[in-house]
Amino acid sequence: MTARTAMFRIADHLRGLGGYEGCAIEVVRGDDVVEFVALATDDPDTHREHDGASSLLSPLAPVLDRGVEVGVLTFVRVEDVAPDDLQRLLSYGVLLDVAATDDPARWHAEDLLVAQVRDDQGRLRAIVYYDAPRDGLRPSIAQLIELEKAILPCLHAILVQIEREEFAQRxxxxxxxxxxxxxxxxxxxxxxxxxxxxxxxxxxxxxxxxxxxxxxxxxxxxxxxxxxxxxxxxxxxxxxxxxxxxxxxxxxxxxxxxxxxxxxxxxxxxxxxxxxxxxxxxxxxxxxxxxxxxxxxxxxxxxxxxxxxxxxxxxxxxxxxxxxxxxxxxxxxxxxxxxxxxERAAVAELRQLGDYRRTLIDTVARELQNPLALVSGHLELLSGMDLPEDAVRSVVPMIRNTARLTTLAQDLSLLSRLADATTSASTATLDLAELTTDAVALVGPQAEHRDVTIDLSVTGRCDVLGHPLELMRCIGGLIDNAVKFSRRGGRVEVAVRGEGASVTVTVRDHGIGISNSDQDLLFSEFFRSADPAALDRSGYGLGLSIVRQVTMRHGGRIEVESARGEGALFRLIFPQTERAALITTW
CATH class of the missing domain: 3.30.450.40 (GAF domain)
Structure with a gap:
């Protein structure tokens, strides 16, 4: 039931209680504005004509001052009202058809019977008008007293309805x-x-x-x-x-x-x-x-x-x-x-710092590679000469450490490029099993030097879409790490498995393992474990960071299972591709 319908039913009930032909309800909408919300008469046209009409409240006050108050009711005889005040009020009001009469006991068309509805704070919230008593007579004091008793519950219902409507609007x-x-x-x-x-x-x-x-x-x-x-x-x-x-x-x-x-x-x-x-x-x-x-x-x-x-x-x-x-x-x-x-300012600042860091690393790596290449070339020339034994003992470690620095510069350059989201790589459909076989072959000499056996197994179709050099560096880096952290005489197990929509590369070693605390930082750049056994192995802490970047760049994910002293298992999972042709993006 709508608020208007509820108000109309209340008005219709009020006119029945009082024995009147018409009953109207106006709700106070502002300090000096009231609105017709219900008009109960036997004439539906009258209701439709005035429903929702607004009028001023101020003309009512001087008229009510001339009436007789009985509780919430005020009855005003037309002859007691100043003509100007009456005219201002009637310009906003609704009059039902009542036969003209000079009899002071009978109801006159301009007579006014009003009930005021006030809330607990005494604020005027609504006005109820009665018009045209069915017996045609003006009400007596006794009748007004009885009428007030009868209508008080309905007036309270009007107040409740107003407050409910206001609450709903709020x-x-x-x-x-x-x-x-x-x-x-x-x-x-x-x-x-x-x-x-x-x-x-x-x-x-x-x-x-x-x-x-x-x-x-x-x-x-x-x-x-x-x-x-x-x-x-x-x-x-x-x-x-x-x-x-x-x-x-x-x-x-x-x-x-x-x-x-x-x-x-x-x-x-x-x-x-x-x-x-x-x-x-x-x-x-x-x-x-x-x-x-x-x-x-x-x-x-x-x-x-x-x-x-x-x-x-x-x-x-x-x-x-x-x-x-x-x-x-x-x-x-x-x-x-x-x-x-x-947050946006912090992100922008971090992005700026990241760009600066990437530029710095890339510049340092590029500037290192040229002089390192020159030094390496001269050392190779020296190594081919007939040098004294003391000189040979100096040249060999120089060659070894120059190679390490060259690898570091190459890794820094690669890491900088991988971290740059604005660059894209040339991609092709690759057989990850074949690429892993090549990576095992590259790490073979190091494994042989450490007396570590590498076992390789391949299952299913292993086609992926990717950059061959990046994936080779990624998988080769994992196998290299597994060999490096294995004990002498140990075994590294490499498996490539194509199943469903993915290709999984698993690299397992049985070496020193990784503690839980180290696993949280394992893929951070330049991270080195505090484990003394790990510190004995050479490295700069870039290999696994490159593995993570390459894996993410190819839409894959990486999983680690390890415990200290129990070896480690790395699992790379890439989406498998159905395309067999070369696809290049520039």
Whole structure:
């Protein structure tokens, strides 16, 4: 049942209780505005004509002052009312057809019987009108007393219906605005959030213009609705006063209302800055500007300004309550937006640092390779000469360490290139089993030197889409690590298995193993284990970082199973491809 339907049934019941042909209910919508919400008569056309019509409340007061009060009821005889007051009232009212009469005991068409509906705070919330008694007579005092007793439960039902409707409106406003805030707060910075608020909040707040800003950024444009001329200047004194007033309003959970002739909600501001603030309203022909504090907890974070046209309804206390509910959510959204801004700034800074680091590493690696190549070439020449034994003992470690530095420079260059998301690699359909076989062959001499056996097994079709050199470096690096950390006389097991939509490369050794704490940092660049047994092996901590980067670059994932002293198992899982032709991306 809708609120209008409920009100009509109440009005129809009230006219039956009183024995009247007509009963109307008007609800107070503002300080001087009432709206017809129900009109119960035997003529449906009368109901349709006046349903939803608005009128002024002020003409009723001087008329009621001339009547007889019995509790909530007031009966006014037409002959007791001043003609001008009666004329103003009748211009808004509804009169049923009643036969004209000069009999003072009979009901006259302009007679008025009214019941006032007030809430617990004494505020007038609705007015009930009776017209045209069925017996044609004016009510006596005794009849008014009995009528009041009979209608009190119905008047309470009217109040409940009004408060229920207002609560529903507040919930709709809160739900709509909160949905906007919550949808924006997870990804929007302050600029994006405020843009959404300005666009989406105008209709729920019935605003001609709406602006929002943080408390620190408040300026004269906050009081200027979009599309209008610039606002009067705001001096430093007014700026400080408004900010201070917003802090006080947030503490009291109130709003400031700037009208054409007064500022409501803060006597200090009204006393010292009334003319300056009301100029923002009068010069643009507005009814009012409502300043709503926005905050979280005890902190005031911003100001929401709502401007209403001169013909709009006046801001109500219920709207203030709903707006303050929204202001709490909006405060949290501002904090989230600030966090998003901070996060974006941090990400940008980290990205900049990452770019700088990548450029530095790439430059150092490139600059090292040329002189290392020159040194290596000369050392090779020296090694082929007939040198004294002391010289040979110097040249051999020089060659070995130059080779290590060359490998380091190449790894740094590769790592820099892999970390650059803007670069793409040439790809082709590869047989990962064949590529792994080649990698095993490359590591063979080192394994033989350490007396480590490498077992290789292949199962199924093992086609993947990838860069051959990168995948060779990835798989070869894993096998090289397995040999390096195996004990002499140990065994390394390498398996390539194609099954379903994936190809898995497994490398298992039975060496010193990896502790749980080291596994968390295993793929970090330049990471070296604190395990003394691991430190005995040479390396710069780049191999596994390259393995991870290559695997991720090829859409794969890497898994590790290990325990200290029990060896390690690395599992690389790549998506299998059905394409057999060479595919190149530039």
């Amino acid at each position: 919930m709709r406003l809160a739900s709509a605005t909160r949905a906007v805030i919550r949808s924006a707060s997870h990804h929007a910075d302050l600029r994006e959030l405020f843009s959404i608020v300005r666009t989406q909040f105008r209709e729920p707040f019935r605003a001609q213009g709406l602006r929002i800003d943080t408390l620190d950024a408040f300026d004269r444009d906050l009081l200027r609705p979009p599309g209008t001329q610039r606002s009067p200047d705001i001096g430093p004194g007014l700026r400080v006063a408004v900010k201070s007033a917003m802090v006080r309003a947030w503490e009291r959970q109130e709003v400031l209302i700037v009208e054409t002739d007064r500022v409501w909600g803060d006597d200090e501001v009204d006393q010292h800055f009334r003319a300056e603030l009301t100029a923002h309203v009068t010069q643009r022909g507005l009814r009012e500007i409502v300043l709503i504090p926005v905050g979280v907890g005890s902190d005031t974070l911003g100001i929401l300004a709502v401007a209403r046209d001169a013909d709009a309804l006046r801001w109500t206390d219920d709207e203030s309550s709903a707006a303050l509910d929204v202001a709490h959510d909006l405060g949290r959204a501002i904090l989230n937006a600030r966090a998003v801004e901070s």
